[in-house]
Amino acid sequence: MTVSGKKEARNPRGQDDRCAGAERSGTATLIVDGLTKRYAGRGREVVALEDVSLELEPGTFSVLQGPSGSGKTTLLLSAGGLLSPDEGRVFVEGHDLYTLSGGAMAEVRARCIGFVFQQFHLVPYLTVFDNVLLPEIAHKQRRLAGRAAELLATFRLDGRADHYPSELSTGERQRVALARALLGRPALLLADEPTGNLDDHNAGIILECLDDFVRAGGTVLMATHGAHRDGRDAVYMIEQGRIVTVNGK
Amino acid sequence: MTVWGIIRKEVAYDRAGFVVGLLCITVAIASLVGAVTLLRAHKLRTERIIAEKEAETRRQMERMEDDYRLIMRGMGYNVLVLHEDQQIGELRLHGSPTTYMPLDYVYRLATGQIETLNHLLPILQKRVTWPERDREIILCGVLGQVPNYSKPRHLTSEGVYRDPITHTIPDGTVDLGHDIALAEGLSQGESLRLFDADFTVNRVRRRQGNEDDMTIWCSLEKVQGWFGLEGKINGILALECLCALDAVGAVERDVSSILPDVQVLEMGTRVRTRAEARTRAAEAHQEAVTAELLYQAGLRGEREVLVRLLVPLVMLAAAVWIFFLILGNVRARQGEIAVMRTVGVTGGTIMFIFLAKAALMGLAGGGAGYFAGLAVGALWEGVPLWSTDFSSLFSAGLLGLVLVMAPALAVAAGWVPSVKAARMDPAVILSRE
Ligand SMILES: Nc1ncnc2c1ncn2[C@@H]1O[C@H](COP(=O)(O)OP(=O)(O)OP(=O)(O)O)[C@@H](O)[C@H]1O
Ligand SMILES: [Mg+2]
Numbered sequence: 001m002t003v004s005g006k007k008e009a010r011n012p013r014g015q016d017d018r019c020a021g022a023e024r025s026g027t028a029t030l031i032v033d034g035l036t037k038r039y040a041g042r043g044r045e046v047v048a049l050e051d052v053s054l055e056l057e058p059g060t061f062s063v064l065q066g067p068s069g070s071g072k073t074t075l076l077l078s079a080g081g082l083l084s085p086d087e088g089r090v091f092v093e094g095h096d097l098y099t100l101s102g103g104a105m106a107e108v109r110a111r112c113i114g115f116v117f118q119q120f121h122l123v124p125y126l127t128v129f130d131n132v133l134l135p136e137i138a139h140k141q142r143r144l145a146g147r148a149a150e151l152l153a154t155f156r157l158d159g160r161a162d163h164y165p166s167e168l169s170t171g172e173r174q175r176v177a178l179a180r181a182l183l184g185r186p187a188l189l190l191a192d193e194p195t196g197n198l199d200d201h202n203a204g205i206i207l208e209c210l211d212d213f214v215r216a217g218g219t220v221l222m223a224t225h226g227a228h229r230d231g232r233d234a235v236y237m238i239e240q241g242r243i244v245t246v247n248g249k
Numbered sequence: 250m251t252v253w254g255i256i257r258k259e260v261a262y263d264r265a266g267f268v269v270g271l272l273c274i275t276v277a278i279a280s281l282v283g284a285v286t287l288l289r290a291h292k293l294r295t296e297r298i299i300a301e302k303e304a305e306t307r308r309q310m311e312r313m314e315d316d317y318r319l320i321m322r323g324m325g326y327n328v329l330v331l332h333e334d335q336q337i338g339e340l341r342l343h344g345s346p347t348t349y350m351p352l353d354y355v356y357r358l359a360t361g362q363i364e365t366l367n368h369l370l371p372i373l374q375k376r377v378t379w380p381e382r383d384r385e386i387i388l389c390g391v392l393g394q395v396p397n398y399s400k401p402r403h404l405t406s407e408g409v410y411r412d413p414i415t416h417t418i419p420d421g422t423v424d425l426g427h428d429i430a431l432a433e434g435l436s437q438g439e440s441l442r443l444f445d446a447d448f449t450v451n452r453v454r455r456r457q458g459n460e461d462d463m464t465i466w467c468s469l470e471k472v473q474g475w476f477g478l479e480g481k482i483n484g485i486l487a488l489e490c491l492c493a494l495d496a497v498g499a500v501e502r503d504v505s506s507i508l509p510d511v512q513v514l515e516m517g518t519r520v521r522t523r524a525e526a527r528t529r530a531a532e533a534h535q536e537a538v539t540a541e542l543l544y545q546a547g548l549r550g551e552r553e554v555l556v557r558l559l560v561p562l563v564m565l566a567a568a569v570w571i572f573f574l575i576l577g578n579v580r581a582r583q584g585e586i587a588v589m590r591t592v593g594v595t596g597g598t599i600m601f602i603f604l605a606k607a608a609l610m611g612l613a614g615g616g617a618g619y620f621a622g623l624a625v626g627a628l629w630e631g632v633p634l635w636s637t638d639f640s641s642l643f644s645a646g647l648l649g650l651v652l653v654m655a656p657a658l659a660v661a662a663g664w665v666p667s668v669k670a671a672r673m674d675p676a677v678i679l680s681r682e
Contacts, residue, residue: 103595113591123588134589184592
């Protein structure tokens with residue numbers, strides 16, 4: 001494993017980069033190559049993605065924009081190893097995701113990928129602290145409590161550690177979900193309309209957090225209906241499963 | 250955060266669901282343990298009833314034996330062994346046997362391994378006129394009593410005869426029958442002459458109400474000498490032992506196997522009747538025991554059928570219930586399942602979470618069910634809690650079995666829902682909302 005000094009400085013996961021794969025090619029965090037996903041609908045086949053390719057470098061913030069039903073969620077799930085495509089390949093930190101066994105795939109998800117959704121999917125019977133710490137059960141090294149406390153402080157949630165999700169505002173809930181996604185120091189953060197349920201103020205906080213993550217060397221791919229495209233590294237416009245335009249910086 | 254921590258917190262959160270599952274297993278296991286306990290308690294009670302009845306029978310038998318022994322001792326001998334040629338009519342007419350046999354016969358009987366006779370007494374009996382007093386009497390020469398050597402209980406450790414019924418008559422003395430003593434005005438210690446010899450009265454016997462009251466007993470040798478019958482006797486008195494109560498034939502067979510030319514005459518039928526009555530009582534007791542056993546076996550049979558039908562049914566119902574309970578739990582938790590998958594938790598771990606919860610349910614329900622079943626089964630059979638009987642119904646083996654079986658049942662019932670949870674597609678769940 002060779003990690004350049006520059007890369008190391010920007011590595012959001014600190015010095016123990018367990019994510020890197022042996023067969024990594026290039027420096028891209030995420031490579032999506034010729035992805036096609038079809039859903040067998042009732043009588044009519046739905047093509048959710050058609051020959052989609054993109055490449056995200058470390059420390060970049062990319063936006064996926066398109067109308068409802070254009071395939072944004074499908075692309076994020078496929079990129080995160082949760083939805084196996086009909087054609088094409090996905091590399092995360094050099095791991096060819098869909099060639100991996102279930103266990104290896106789970107490990108890559110635990111170490112390399114973080115997810116944030118419009119619905120926060122917090123576990124109702126766990127406190128804020130335990131929700132953030134939840135991914136620990138997927139990690140062999142079970143020493144993430146300190147990291148969880150650190151994240152809660154970063155997201156200004158340290159006063160709410162013992163509260164349950166039902167006792168939080170929506171903005172706070174999304175911050176908990178984001179903290180949870182970042183617990184394992186992922187290289188790639190996949191965010192599906194993370195601000196969709198939030199007011200502008202709270203949306204602003206979340207976006208700031210994502211910016212911080214990117215500044216620390218992380219890679220973000222965020223699906224969104226609306227704005228938030230200013231100052232991003234790339235904006236992929238997607239329509240009917242195809243990427244139609246790319247606006248890079 | 251550990252898997253067990255998640256399980257613990259989930260159980261605490263969905264306490265009602267867990268408790269319902271636990272109760273369900275408790276009921277199933279309680280029905281099983283209750284049934285087993287019921288059968289066990291029933292067996293215990295049956296054994297006790299039978300033991301009581303048997304003890305009662307034994308007591309009766311012992312009392313009977315005691316009675317018998319006492320009566321025998323009181324009444325004296327009840328069997329008379331005579332020479333084969335002795336006519337019973339003659340015996341009655343003369344008041345004493347008229348046919349002789351060798352004295353040796355008594356020793357042959359005593360050493361002949363006879364089971365049916367105890368206490369042999371050789372006699373030489375003659376109806377004569379007491380010359381000095383001109384009175385008809387029965388003269389009876391007796392040797393000391395000869396024990397049945399085949400029965401060691403009659404002998405002391407030194408080989409001496411232990412408990413004779415009749416005592417030897419010392420030389421120079423006689424025993425007098427009650428009526429003779431009365432008629433002749435003789436009492437113990439006084440002197441008399443008999444066949445030109447002097448004797449003192451050793452003892453005056455109690456009134457017997459038979460020919461014994463007119464009998465004078467003296468030593469066998471004397472009588473043999475007076476009548477020129479050296480080495481001869483004309484009867485052997487014996488005590489028929491208890492085991493031959495219903496079989497004179499048995500005594501006869503025994504005796505004639507050793508002495509082919511003798512006959513056995515039975516006396517003392519009153520004893521016999523009483524002993525037979527007691528034997529019948531003992532038999533009746535035995536019959537009652539048998540009847541009780543049969544009745545209890547029937548009862549047990551009915552219950553076993555019930556148990557064999559009911560228990561599997563309850564277990565099946567519990568399994569089905571738990572299946573749906575866990576299925577419902579998996580549905581309710583699918584959001585968390587999807588999230589756990591996105592953070593890298595494997596399907597195996599997800600499955601483990603649900604199965605472990607089922608196993609915990611089974612373990613707790615099994616333990617609770619065991620003790621509930623034990624209590625219900627015992628109370629049903631009328632065994633009070635905290636009694637020694639109750640603690641004897643406790644079985645560590647069954648508890649152990651239940652503690653393995655109940656979790657196994659729960660895990661088996663929860664298997665399909667758990668596999669379903671493990672195979673749940675997070676993408677479908679996450680893109681649904
Ligand atoms: N499980 C499914 N079965 C069949 N069709 C599906 C399934 N999931 C998604 N689709 C279809 O695939 C297409 C892309 O869906 P996707 O959820 O990726 O869109 P999206 O861009 O995320 O939309 P939105 O902005 O509303 O979230 C849609 O036409 C949708 O109806
Ligand atoms: Mg979507």
